Amino acid sequence: MELALYCPDCGYYDREKDSLGRRGDYYTSVSVGSLFGELLGWQFAEWLEPGRAAGRKIRIVEAGAHDGKLAGDLLAWLRQYRPALFEPLQYWIVEPSRRRRDWQRQNLAPFGDQVRWVAKLDELAPAASAAPRPQDSARGWEVIFSNELLDALPVHRLGWDAQKRAWFEWGVALEAERFVWTRMADKAPAPGAPTAEELLAFSCLGLPLDNDLRERLPDGFSLEVCPDAAAWWRAAANALAGGKLVTFDYGLTADELIRPERPAGTLRAYHRHQASHEVLAQPGEQDITAHVNFTAMQKAGESAGLQTEGLLTQAQFLTRIAAQTWAAENRFGAWTAARIRQFHTLTHPEYLGRSFRVLVQSRG
Ligand SMILES: C[S@@+](CC[C@H](N)C(=O)[O-])C[C@H]1O[C@@H](n2cnc3c(N)ncnc32)[C@H](O)[C@@H]1O
CATH class of the missing domain: 3.40.50.12710 (Rossmann fold)
Structure with a gap:
């Protein structure tokens, strides 16, 4: 971003x-x-x-x-x-x-x-x-x-894995000349980089993220930090x-x-008054x-x-x-x-x- x-x-x-x-x-x-x-x-x-x-x-x-x-x-x-x-x-x-x-x-x-x-x-x-x-x-x-x-x-993008009941971070990879989302779930973060849980704690400052809420979050729920x-x-x-x-x-x-x-x-990405979720498309030509x-x-x-x-x-x-x-x-x-x-x-x-x-x- x-x-x-x-x-x-x-x-x-x-x-x-x-x-x-x-x-x-x-x-x-x-x-x-x-x-x-x-x-x-x-x-x-x-x-x-x-x-x-x-x-x-x-x-x-x-x-x-x-x-x-x-x-x-x-x-x-x-x-x-x-x-x-x-x-x-x-x-x-x-x-x-x-x-x-x-x-x-x-x-x-x-x-x-x-x-x-x-x-x-x-x-x-x-x-x-x-x-x-x-x-x-x-x-x-x-x-x-x-x-x-x-x-x-620029933001970090987190996802919720309902099965593992854990947060992970989305990363961006290159695949066949296109940018694609990739789960950084099981990789250790780079030295000094925050973990998904640390990012989440940061985002929810003062918010009780209780078990009840975790129970209700759908799989793949996204949150930017x-x-x-x-x-x-x-x-x-x-x-x-x-x-x-x-x-x-x-x-x-x-x-x-x-x-x-x-x-x-x-x-979101904005291009010619259209909002879209395709934030990885047309890098440099749309707002994010x-x-x-x-x-x-x-x-x-x-x-x-x-x-x-x-x-x-x-x-x-x-x-x-x-x-x-x-x-x-x-x-x-x-x-x-x-x-x-x-x-x-x-x-x-x-x-x-x-x-x-x-x-x-x-x-x-
Ligand atoms: C979306 S535009 C802001 C629109 C503008 N304020 C207006 O009212 O029309 C974002 C602006 O923030 C500048 N910018 C980006 N990072 C910044 C930072 N860390 N400190 C100050 N300005 C920054 C960009 O170069 C750009 O001019």
């Missing part, structure tokens, strides 16, 4: 410039129009304003920014409707793909050096001024966020000086993921995603000292923001017919409203 998506020569994310939106492989909240970025602009401004008023350094950090459209929508809205906040604001993008950083630089050129880039989270300078003693006013105040990043990180996503979230939590850590992703809680009635797991385990993310953030403020559907999250703007159009802009159409797509349960969830955690 890592090679198929991120290989610099043939990975999907390094090849396909127009993979999102009407012409591409799938819709996202960003390809629907500028409203998503504008609503986030309103919410982020509400969160950042107390920091600005207290004289702290304020910034927004976006991880995995595709072509920079979301950053552009957000910044354009802030420039027009929150100029006092926009002026001192820094916008940092964490983006490992050099090609993507180049597209983003082109698209965000109008914002000059207000936008900065790093390739990795640990290259982010702390959001703090170089004060001799880290007093409150010297510590930064920020929003670190991502949209559809965690569901595009993504230690990379939890490691990313913990690192982002540790990087957060003060403020909010937020993600928008396809995802479920651990107990929703491990339900007998969801036997095939959530690993798996649902985020929000319970694992929540625990990862809490273990780094964050407080969980909420896990909402995208519809709930955006409707709360929109409700504030309806009473204050002069501070948001008019709700035109185009915006109302976009709002329906972003929040309707059959489009993007229910399958996307929003996790908000905070420090301070």
Whole structure:
């Protein structure tokens, strides 16, 4: 999955410039129009304003920014409707793909050096001024966020062998020039690699995987586990000086993921708006995603000292923001017919409203 998506020569994310939106492989909240970025602009401004008023350094950090459209929508809205906040604001993008950083630089050129880039989270300078003693006013105040990043990180795929009552890991082999799934059941994992049971324990953090549930799982039940996503979230939590850590992703809680009635797991490929289970086909030419385990993310953030403020559907999250703007159009802009159409797509349960969830955690 890592090679198929991120290989610099043939990975999907390094090849396909127009993979999102009407012409591409799938819709996202960003390809629907500028409203998503504008609503986030309103919410982020509400969160950042107390920091600005207290004289702290304020910034927004976006991880995995595709072509920079979301950053552009957000910044354009802030420039027009929150100029006092926009002026001192820094916008940092964490983006490992050099090609993507180049597209983003082109698209965000109008914002000059207000936008900065790093390739990795640990290259982010702390959001703090170089004060001799880290007093409150010297510590930064920020929003670190991502949209559809965690569901595009590589996963392990586990299967349940009902006869042996044991979990095994699926691997990928080459057979007659094609990739095929192969059971790694009886092979010892490579030195240092986690076993299927260890991966499972990781995925079910805090979940009683009792005998009754094991009894009811059908043979071949599949479950994806993504230690990379939890490691990313913990690192982002540790990087957060003060403020909010937020993600928008396809995802479920651990107990929703491990339900007998969801036997095939959530690993999917997307090509030209068709979802399929053929994730090994056409490597580099289709997107591959798996649902985020929000319970694992929540625990990862809490273990780094964050407080969980909420896990909402995208519809709930955006409707709360929109409700504030309806009473204050002069501070948001008019709700035109185009915006109302976009709002329906972003929040309707059959489009993007229910399958996307929003996790908000905070420090301070
Ligand atoms: C599905 S796209 C995200 C879509 C985009 N956020 C939007 O709203 O249109 C995934 C993005 O994450 C980037 N990415 C992959 N691994 C990453 C990591 N470890 N940290 C930050 N970005 C990453 C990819 O290069 C790509 O830009």
